[in-house]
Amino acid sequence: MAARKAIFITGGGSGIGRSIAEYFAGRGWFVGLGDIDSAGMQGTVAKVGGGNAYAHKLDVRDRAAWDEALAAFSMAAGGRIDVVANNAGIPLGGSLDTNTVAEIERCLDINLKGVLFGAQASLPHLKKTAPGSCLLNTASAAGIYGTGGASVYSATKFGVRGMTEALDAEWAEFGIKVRDLMPGFIDTPLLDHAPNQGSNEAIRGRVQQAGLEITPAVEVAQAAWDAVHGDKLHTLVGKTARRLAFGARWLPGKVRQQARSQSRPLGQ
8 A cells, every 4th residue: 555645834824725735635645734823733733634634833934943843744744755835925015115124034034035944954855755756835926027015025936936946957856846836816814914014904905906816725725736746837826827927928018017007015
């Protein structure tokens, strides 16, 4: 009998991470959760069933903590990790001149450095289950074309996209897949947060005012499954992401014009 496959998911306490956990657990995988939100992770464990999941408190900004978390999960999973989903991330909106140093550094540390640290820590584990193992990064539609009023966030997601492309080449010799997801606005609790310290307006309201669709989180989970099992480097999720990718490639002037006309920063 084949050993049960295992996936470790950061940001597994809610939102996209929880949806990916439910989706993979529902298809027979053992799920590892990494998050700073212990209560959220226990909520995810309750949804997928205690025998299907393992939770480990993890701050993705801590490189040493990554090694500890993956070693513990590998032991819990019977010595194997087939997929690491580098999913943890935070939003940051507002014009650059209004973002505080602390906000900028936190966004860079979690969204970019945390993903790099996760990739670095994952490599020895994914080598063991190659060929066919996978590093799955959560990028964003903001990594297709920069979003006005979210320059720092856009920079981190372009960074995730670039890292995915670089490691796709770098790790090919090991038989490890490197993929990313590029979702638009996804229906998660993050949309109910303010975009920065200076705003009390939830992101969800701005998205709805702009007439953009909010995609169910389960669609991201389905896309994650397809990315892990397919050969597509970047997977677009939702109408907004698909339209933006089409426009950036074929109608760049129009996309630039729209970006300028819709650039009132989140938080203003």
